[in-house]
Amino acid sequence: MSKIIQVKDRLSDLVIEWYRSHGREGLPWRKNITPYKIWISEIMLQQTQVKTVIPYYLRFIKTYPTFNSLILASEDQIIALWSGLGFYRRAKNIYNAKEQIKNSFNKKFPDNFDDLMSLPGIGESTAGAIMSIAYNKSYPILDANVKRVLGRYSNVTKESASKKNKVLWEISRKETPVNNVFDYTQGVMDLGSTICKPKDPLCAQCPIASICDSAFTIIADSSKKEKIKKDKSQVNINFTLAHTDNEYLLFKRNEKTFWEGLWLPSEQPKIHKIFKKKSCGEVHINRKHKLTHLDLNMSITLLRYNNSFDINSNSEYRWVKKIDINNVGMPAPIKKIILEI
DNA sequence: AATACGTGGTA
DNA sequence: TTACCAAGTAT
Incomplete structure (x- = not known):
């Protein structure tokens, strides 16, 4: 048997x-x-x-x-x-x-x-x-x-x-x-x-x-609900984006925080003063952008020029042509702003 | 162990 | 509008 x-x-x-x-x-x-x-x-x-x-x-x-x-x-x-x-x-x-x-x-x-x-x-x-x-x-x-x-x-x-x-x-x-x-x-x-x-x-x-031990009896996971909600930290950034009709002045971000290694408009107030003198048009916009762990409040000053120019800067910079935008590493919200200009 | 790190989709 | 979450890793 x-x-x-x-x-x-x-x-x-x-x-x-x-x-x-x-x-x-x-x-x-x-x-x-x-x-x-x-x-x-x-x-x-x-x-x-x-x-x-x-x-x-x-x-x-x-x-x-x-x-x-x-x-x-x-x-x-x-x-x-x-x-x-x-x-x-x-x-x-x-x-x-x-x-x-x-x-x-x-x-x-x-x-x-x-x-x-x-x-x-x-x-x-x-x-x-x-x-x-x-x-x-x-x-x-x-x-x-x-x-x-x-x-x-x-x-x-x-x-x-x-x-x-x-x-x-x-x-x-x-x-x-x-x-x-x-x-x-x-x-x-x-x-x-x-x-x-x-x-x-x-x-x-x-x-x-x-x-399956839980088949047909799936209950929502309650373990997360007891987390204390902290207010997300608010971060203000002031950008200045110098641009001509078809080029944008971008700087490589070296901060060890978010967006490290990406190309962004200038964050240096000293440079902004110099920029303004030669500009032939100025526009301000504000944008909020949420990252996982913080809220970004971005203020962007758009400065228009007739021609690109060289600057004195310790940080790496380049003028990016509009048609080359997809070949440059930029955060999504920055690319969005540039494409709207 | 807890937090930093992006963005877009969904409710 | 707010909040959560998705083929995780590094610190």
Whole structure:
């Protein structure tokens, strides 16, 4: 007599099977995969939605299709391709990682976890994503999608944030299969994105509902509500934008705070006085712009000139032609203002 | 451990 | 309008 043993379905098996018939199609970084392209896509996708990333990814890969083609790129060129995407440190990290690969890894993009982790901008989740997606090696990831899927699956929503993270990493490690990691990793992210959504998850269509501790009983996560709301700090910036009919005078921002390395109108009052003497037209505008952690109150003085001119300045500056605007790294609100002139 | 770091979409 | 949040990492 043989006993029939009821084996509980494995999460990874269900996810892999579901992914093969229901995974998202048409994501550009899933075509003609190379480790380099997975790297670029994973960096762009950090804290950034797929829909937002797609045009930036396509433009970046069109400009630099291979790692080799990126070798000679300057930091400015890479930041320019990031213009408008946000979290610009990521672009600097790509430049610095590229330099490290060039100088320490013999120009060969790493194929192991430890070398990937040594690169700036690559943490455990991104390294895991590159290992599993580009190399089909069994490494776990823990992005927002996986956090949500596994958090509901194992019902660990009530833990404190740091403990929850630790627990979820353990679960992710445990559930990540040895084989077919590529399909599992993509699948669990697609599941989080299309079925196990933050709001109104579609449990009725979910392939893991039968083994999910929270299926059909998703309760809003209350752990965040008790946070004390601090007023966001207000930051005032006075810009002066000197411009002709078709050129703009921009300065590279060196502050170690926001928008580091991007090109902006002048923030130096001393220069503003000199500017005004020669100007043949002056307009003031005010704009508010919200960053994650602070509110920017921008005051911009537009000074019109007939011709561009040289200035005495310690900081790096350049006159940018209107048609070259897309080749310069600028924050979204600054580019918007310039395009309105 | 908590915070800095962008932007656009959604309710 | 305000508030939250999305393929996280570095400090």
